Structures are given as structure tokens and as C-alpha cells.
Amino acid sequence: MLKSAIIGAGLMGSAMAWPLSDNGNDVRLVGTHLDDAVIKACKERNFHPRLNRQLPEHVTPFYFSEIDKALEGCSLIVSGVNSLGIGWIAEQLSSRLKPGQAVVGITKGLESGDNGSVRLFPHIIKAALPAAIRDKLSFAAIGGPCIAGELAGRRLSFVMLGADDMVTASSLAKIFKTSYYYPTPTDDLLGLEVGVALKNAYTVAVGMAYGIMDGKGGVDAAGASMHNLAAALFAQGCSEIRLILRLLGGTDWFASSLPGAGDLYVTSMGGRTVRFGRLLGSGRKFQEAREIMAGETLESIEIIKHMSKLMPVWCQKGMINQDALPLMRTLSEIIVEGRDPLLPLESFFHF
């Protein structure tokens, strides 16, 4: 039984309170400065308005202004901000972390680093901390197919918990594991983080299939949808994830496991990423689709932008040729260059 704090009261961050609390841990749910209304409801009614559920018993809500009190005695800190908040949380934590604490991130994303390398969020947070503290902490990340509302409903969910070494990953996984939440530990943090980030980008492509259908008037008179095209984009996406994992030295078979195929499946079952892709598929250019979805966080856009920086470097270094990754290249052209959302059908499945 330990004291833990979740920073960020969004859907996924907040849902992490359920397995932690059900394991008897003391959980402090700390809203960011954007979460005051959520925390207010949590405090007043013990009810999380975004998850639409009563909070479990060992959870105490805190406003961001109360963060120092919330972090008192905590050995585990869950970073529950979205990808736009990574710099912010690193700054917030830099003066507040203490030796021996574990920082577990749930944020999906990646950044392009120097010379074709990829920077992972746990490492970005680590690098932002004072030198005196950073090597005295554990860093880990959780990823995989997990809709927050189902986790908070205590419905069976399988994810992966990655750290740079297996001892850290395994010991943290035990803290989260319940009868309904199964985090498989891995020491391939890179493979996990790259897989779950890329699946967000490829979910846009799966959504495009249904948007192309919308553009042709929807399901046809004989009942035909566009599942065949969606499945092809799903498979091209998984295959490109596999190729990118190989390029980066990650575990390539994660592409057919939880961080790849599994997470791509669950993300394709609904939500904002697939809806954004659907708008593009129906013929809308990036800016138009972005405006329709103004105010919604779309991690996929940031991930595709970073990939658009990485791919030319990988080409220059001879790691891939110009024709590799045709689907990611197309997503990049649509989103970074604002091109028409057209799929390069002839380029797919040349592996």
C-alpha cells in the first residue's frame, strides 16, 4: 500500500485511479490548471463528470494549487497530461520530485530528436529534471489498448508497462495489476512508446476509409460499407509500425501485439482520432478538418508532424528508401503540406 499521485484529471489519467485504489493504495488525483471544474465536482460530489462515475474509495481530489500537499509522501507519480503538456509537467515536477520516486507516464506521443532519433516522453521528462535528482528516480510508461471509460468501469483491459529495465517494469506492473487490469511488463520502453504513438497516426488512416465511403454517399444500396479498405489501411499501418520499430531497434513483433494491432483496433472503434480521419477521407483538407474539431486534442497530428521530420533523415542516412512508409508519407503530406487527402493505392504492400 503506497501513496500515489495522478497529475492531470483527464479521462485516462483519472481512470488510473481505479486499479490503484482497488489495490488499496492512497490515490491523490491532482487536476491541472485546466481541470478545476472536474476537481470541483470530484470534491463536492465524489463524482468524476468526464468519466461519469463515482470515484473509488481511496481517491482524494486536489486542485492544482494544492499540488505540494498532494505530493507529500508519494512514492508513485502518474503523469496523466496529454502530449501538449509534457513540457509543462516536466517543469512542474522538476522542483518537486524526491529521490526514490517512480514517475509513470500514460501520454501517447513521440518527438523527433537529433540525427533521426526518437525522443520518448519519459526520457524528455527525465532530461528536464535537475541533474542531482534525475538518476535517483525510476521512469516508466503505460501503453496499449485501453479506453479510459472501460478501465474506470473495471472492465478487462490488457496493457504494457515499459521501463528501461525489467526490474523496474515488473515491480511497477505489480502495483497496478488487479483482477481486471493486466499490465505486462517490458524493458523495451522504446518499442512500447513508439508503437502506441504510431497507432494514433495510423488510426487517422483507418478513419479515412469510412470518410471515403461518406464521400461516395455512405453504405451503398446493397449494404456495402468500406471495411475492406479500412482493413487494408489497418494492415498497412501495422506493417509500417513493424518497419519503424525495426529501424529504431524496438521489438518488431509489438506491431502484432498490444502496442500495435491491439491498440490500433481499440482506437479505431471510435473517438476523436478516427473521426478526424473520417473528415479527411470525405475530402476535407487538413485545416478544414482541424477547424471542425477545434478544441479537441489530436495527438495524431503532433505525431505525424514529428514523423515528417524523421522520415527524410532516415532516407538521407540510407535507413529507408524513398518509397518506404507510403501511408505515413501520405499522412504527412496531408497534414504538414496541406495536400488533398488521396491514398497512394499502388504503393501499399510492397514489403
Added chain:
Amino acid sequence: MLKSAIIGAGLMGSAMAWPLSDNGNDVRLVGTHLDDAVIKACKERNFHPRLNRQLPEHVTPFYFSEIDKALEGCSLIVSGVNSLGIGWIAEQLSSRLKPGQAVVGITKGLESGDNGSVRLFPHIIKAALPAAIRDKLSFAAIGGPCIAGELAGRRLSFVMLGADDMVTASSLAKIFKTSYYYPTPTDDLLGLEVGVALKNAYTVAVGMAYGIMDGKGGVDAAGASMHNLAAALFAQGCSEIRLILRLLGGTDWFASSLPGAGDLYVTSMGGRTVRFGRLLGSGRKFQEAREIMAGETLESIEIIKHMSKLMPVWCQKGMINQDALPLMRTLSEIIVEGRDPLLPLESFFHF
């Protein structure tokens, strides 16, 4: 432009008429003895009642009694029967095939052979033919994510066409390829056929997730479905497909491409296999679920039965240990041994 015959007027066999006809080929659609009503409608109204569409222009329907006339001059024969009809079609073709013809199968399935080997349908048909003719024919198979009604609606579909050599695969793929139908050639017939067969079995597992939800009263009050569990079973399925492909010497990355993840996605989007799994997941035993779906072809059952024969042999030979393939083992226990449909949650994702 060539003369071709499709034998079997079921959904998928019949849908193959669209790309063949659109490429200007002469297509003879030959019903089996079970398809007389379909062929009657095709002859009288040029309308396929199961696909709910007018036939394309170069298609001529034939009753099974007219098969000899239909096969006259054909250089391409598509075997469109389901997996229960493989022995039957081999028998029908054995006296009728002529040197130089190509036989392309679309049937999903596999059989357990000697000593832990797998027998593929194209090879089963080949073996049943007279020795004088069998080496003078080409054999191939098409598989991948393709709902027949979408293909017949000329909606974009990507599949793979496998043969034992790349020249055969490539030349046959050209015959089928249209602006909406993309068959990628491969010389890994085994990898393709094993992948698309296994995905049928694992679709039963994906369906079970939603059945488990049904058993708990469906989507809960806060809106939580069971996509997380479905995604986990999807990922465990893809991962087991990868492992089995490796065991058998097939291309393991097909697990994350069209024959694995892609085909598992499309099959999970609806239809009888996922419906069967859903019945099991809701708590019904195999015999009960089978009776509810009496009269419906469930290739998944035959595939799981063959896998239940193969797995112990692979164990005996030291190819896998007892704990490998926990999901296929469970499907086998449910279907072959009639056990309660319970998932071995602790056994998943130990790769």
C-alpha cells in the same frame, strides 16, 4: 482476355466475377448442386439474390448440370466452394481439368497433416487429381480482408494472391487486378493460407469479448463497452498467428499485414464468425451456440478442430511448450472438449 469459370455461387465465389468481368474476361458462374435457386435468379433476371446486385456484363450463369459446357475453353478456374466442399470440388475437377489451366482457390481453411504438418487447400485439390495431370496445372489461392458484398460493389479491396512460385502468383494477380481490387502476389502460399485460416479462429475470440459484455448486461450505465478486452484478444490472436507462422516456416510478418491483422479486423466487423464467438462469450457452451446457428457455415470450427490435433504434436516434437498458444488452446477446449467458455487471462502476452 480469357475464359474463366467460377465454381460455387456463394458470396465470395460470385463476387470474384466482378474484377474478372471488369477486366473483359469471359466469366462462367457455375453453381454447385446447392446453388440452383441462385443460378435460376441469375439466369432469369441477371440478378444475384445473395449479393443483391445485377451481374456484370461478361458473366454467364450455369447450373451445376451444365458444368462441362461451362468449362469449355477455360484457362482459369476459381474454386469458390466453402471448406466443407474441398473434397467434393477435387472430385469434380479430377476428370475435367486440362493441362495448362490455373486453379485459384478462395476457400479459407487448413487441415492437419502427418507429423504436425499443415495441408493447404490448393495442395489438397492437387493431390486428389490424377498423376498425369496434376503437374501440368497451376495452383494458387486468394486471401485477405475482403467482404464479398464490398468487392461486388467495386469498393477498394486489398488481398494477397499466393502460389508456390512468384511467376505464377504475379501473372495470376494481373488477371484479377482492377482499379478497385489489388491482389499482392506472394510465393508464400503457406503463410497466406495459414494466416487467413487462423484469423477465422481468432475472430471467434474477439466475438467472445462482446459476448462477455452481453453476459454482464451490455454497455454499462456510463457507456463502457468491452473494446479493451476485444483488442487484447485481437492482439493475442495476431501474436499467436505470428508464432504459428514461424513454427511452420511461413512469413511471420504476415501476422501484422493483410492475412493477419487486416483480415482479423474485417472479419471482426460483423458476420457469422464474430456472432458465434459472441454466443460463446455470453456463456453458452459450444453445442448450444452451434444449434442456435444451425445451417450456417462456420469455417472457424473446422480450423480450431484441426489446430486441436496439431498442437499436441507440436508439443511432443518440442516445437512449442505446453503454455504456448493459450488462446487457441482455450478455443480448442471450448469447441472440441465442450468446456465452459472461460478465458485464461493470466496466460496471455507471455511471449
